Amino acid sequence: MDAKKCSVWMFLPIVFSVFTAAGLWIVYFIAVEDDKIYPLNLANRKSRSKPPPYISIAGDEPPASCVFSQVMNMAAFLELIIAVLRFIQLKPKVLNPWLNISGLAALCLASFGMSLLGNFQLSNDEEIHNVGTAMAFGFGTLACWVHSALTFKLNIKNEGRKAGIPRLVLSAAITLCVLLCILLHA
Template identity: 35%
Template sequence: MWSYLFLLPIFLALWAIAGVWIVFAIAVVNGSVNLTHGFPYISICGSYPPQSCIFGQVLNMGAAVAAWICIVRYQQLRDWGVRTWLNKLTLWSGLICALGTSVVGNFQEKHQKPTHLVGAFFAFIVGNIYFWLQLLLSWQMKSRPQPGEPWIRPLRLSLCSLCSLLIVASILMGLPGARWFLAGVSVPCPCCVSPGVSLPISGPLHGTKLPPGKHCH
């Protein structure tokens, strides 16, 4: 039964990687994003047509395949004798992650930012929880016979840890002042900046408009 299903995660990975880079390339070519202002999030690239259509299709297809993988994995663990509430919890976290991925693709940041962020929370945070739950299940099953090499569990641990670190890094990068800090400048006081003034620096913040305000001196 499982002979060909191992191709699903491989297909999902290739589909997502190709789709994201295609959306990014189109956004750069048609000028939707400007790389001189910094490297944009994929959500920004996918907010403008025509790449927004591709972005939505890529994530919808990816969400469907991800849900399929979660269901197959759940049934696989049941066949191996794992009939615990943890297996069901893992399944539901995976399905919520898939739903969030679809929401991210259908509600672009430019038009529905709150909904987009909720979908991103489901996709990334709940999705990361799914990975850790799968790792926990694999450690619970280590006394039972199952296919796979012994190095798979340490590899899962490494990938889960890396994924968690990258999520934390992406959240920190989104905080106010983070991009100013990385550019090597101090965050300007809005009351000390003339309206519409741009930073005369190179790098990620070149040409960035500062918040309008009045001089306090």
């Protein structure tokens, strides 16, 4: 990869992923430290006085809820920026713009869902929190599939297969995880 041809914006998805994951781990550690949830490595869980370490439960009460809201709002904003930049990047290259527009719409709706789930805690408004969760994961997964298809279809700089296959595998893994989560909760 030629450093002169690289844009600084290409690191935005990596920054988005790393900082969102780090922020959610901070929320988890705050909730464990405040004795609101079980730690992940707790061997004996016979006492049911505290809930399991779901991130929505971990970010349910202050101070963890404040950090959770901030992390989700920042992640939603970064996701929105990534969506617009990706749309602009692909706009001159697509012949039928409906796939690119649907990718932008899916990421924008996923971003809005992240903002909803971060700002409406589970105990305060469970319905809106769950709608936000469904939007974030549902439209986020859809956006992954759309951008996998766009990668194969456009083949920018002859990297369609090199970039498309990992995107396809990640999209399938995300879909599998979302479906598994839905099945386990049902």
